[in-house]
Amino acid sequence: MKKRAAVAVSMIAVGTLLGVTACTSTPADSSEKTIKISYIKTDAFTALDTLFNNVKPVFEKAHPGVTVKLEPIAATDDDYKTKLALSHRSAETAPDVFYEDTSNVRSDADAGYLLALDDYVGKWDDWSQFTDAAKQAGQGDDGKIYSISLGTDTRAIWYNNKVLTKAGVDVPWAPNSWQDILDAAQKIKATQPGVVPFNIYAGTGTGEGSNMQGFYELLYGTDLGKDALYDSGSSKWVVGSKGFVDSLNFLKTLYDQKLALTPAQALDPNIWKEVFGTLFPKAKLGGTIEGSYTPSFWVKGGSFEWADYATDMGATAFPTQNGQAPGGVSMSGGWTLAVGAKSANPQLAFDFMAEALSFKNALEYDNANAQIAVRKDVAADPSYTAANPFVKAVTDMVAFTHFRPATSIYNQISVEVQKASEAVITGKMSPAEAAAAYDKAVTEIAGADKVIKK
């Protein structure tokens, strides 16, 4: 035994020594300045990679001696955010410029990961082109600007004209209440076996997406409206609301009556690829809630090219619960660019970011990625409105859209909402039980003085 232990110890020793040398053998960047850019690049999302690859040579030419190191990360949004947060914990690994979700701006600013940009934007001529809503999206809890919006989005019902017509539902479709959606879904179920009538994402599998393209469209369409999740007047999180239980009940009906995807499919993190790539093009899905960026997957050069999408698909606003004002519900998010607080060359980093957000680059990016423009000059450009047949419809939804209460604990609350919807669609809890569990978790996360019963 002793001998074995000694062998084990020496093996561990050798292993660690190897590990140590492996770590130290990476060459240190010396005199030349390097700025490091982190962002997501997947087979379904290449627009940002294209943008940075266009900016890199221009920027390096204008700044001799500066190397731009692009570090695309192939990951889901959640994994990317985790990796990014971990890399921020040391100046060695923290990127100079990075892609940042608006919902993380406040918490990451609180965590000290983001550089306040007020001094930089003050000297930047283009800043006046950004809409006020876009400026606010990059603000921290302290009111400083921490990140700059690349574009925003809205959420709509995307429906397949063929499926609806076959079911006897008139297109263009304009449901006025939740009941209208159930009615249409029942008609599809009755006429077309094997077709998923109407999907609403739910559960933790699709992460934040299941709230943004799912539960929030329900919740914000209940009687509490814009204050259904977070009461803006008192700055407190809402618990015990009827709307929350009603929304869960709607999900339960949809999933229990087999009008949506199966729970197993809904919990698959990659299900959205199937929705865009297979279900809609093959007319196997009646409708779903998805982002305004939806056409970007189908256009020429998109991940799931589909020539007929413009005629086969339709987009309409998600209705409020009983058709109450304002008649439609939409959620807006969007991603931004930010500068790392630990960056050794903040001015260079900002200059790179400014170049990436210039009129020309923003226009190209917004068109390629079907983003809703946040620069006034881009929004006014004829090529922007002509990018795809749905631009006007989804841009009009800005009128009644909601933004997430992106406070520093928002992401933790978001996870609790996902857990509640997952518990309901999998049948683990009744809507009332799931809502009670949510209330308890929110009270624990936010503190008893930061919740309000409605």
Next chain:
Amino acid sequence: MTANVLSPTPAVRNRQRPGRQGSDGRTLGKAIVRLVRMIPLVPAIIIMVIFLAGPIVWSFYGSLTNAALTGPNAAHSSFIGLDNYVKLWNDPVFPLSLWLTVVFTLASAVISQNLLGLGIALVVTRANKRLATLVSSFVVAAWILPEIVAAFVCYAYFSKDGTLNQILAGFGMTGPNWLYSFPMLAIILANLWRGTAFSLLVYQAALNDVPPEISEAAMIDGAGGVKRLTYVTIPMIKNTITTNLMLITLQTLSVFTLIYVMTAGGPGNDSTTLPIMAYKEAFRFSNIGYGTAIATVLLLIGAVFSVIYIRAARPEKD
């Protein structure tokens, strides 16, 4: 009976500890000699302290803070005492996760891998060489695969339109979505497939060390196959069994990649073993401190198992 020939095996007899005499004649000189003899161990001890004890202490400290991946606690984490452990105690997921970890470890390692490994090893040592090589290469192949590859293979096998369901379809049966409907069964089978080779190799080596004369002697004394196995072979490889059990238990307690790729702990928390729970809390939900507390509990469970096995492995006194 043949018991007097069989029970105190030579292997056990040889394990008596030498050098217990003279504890009363201890002098200063002897103490110095003993210290000098310790010197070669110093580098090993230093490395153990830095790379083994260090992280453990650090993880324990981390579990007493509210460190987070984002938000204000990421910038300034503070000491919160045992709050994370109190929270864990009241967390409804924790007992479930603990239970799933125990089920996973017992079912896939302690029972399946161990018995199957021993069984195949017994067969292989008796079978003809070519067949033996074929069988062990098949088993070992699963073990040679990197864990992430093995995990994807299992995912492809058990997923809804995977290999297993296609085979079933060939027989006219419709298989369930294994990863969703029977997540624990799927990951237990996957870990069994992947891990059996380890036990097989360990047992093969041990069985080769059992002198054939003893078995033969038992056979002449009239012991049948089962008796020879229970009275000769198993007592002689008892220490190997204990060591093997310890190693596979500790390996299985910490299985992460396999489960994360196959089910990610779901659906709901139905296959969330403690490593998955720790990962989810720390990295998915950003509560590093809480996740570390779960990891510390896992460490303690591993330590308890080790102590039990080490005690069991102690040579018994005649």
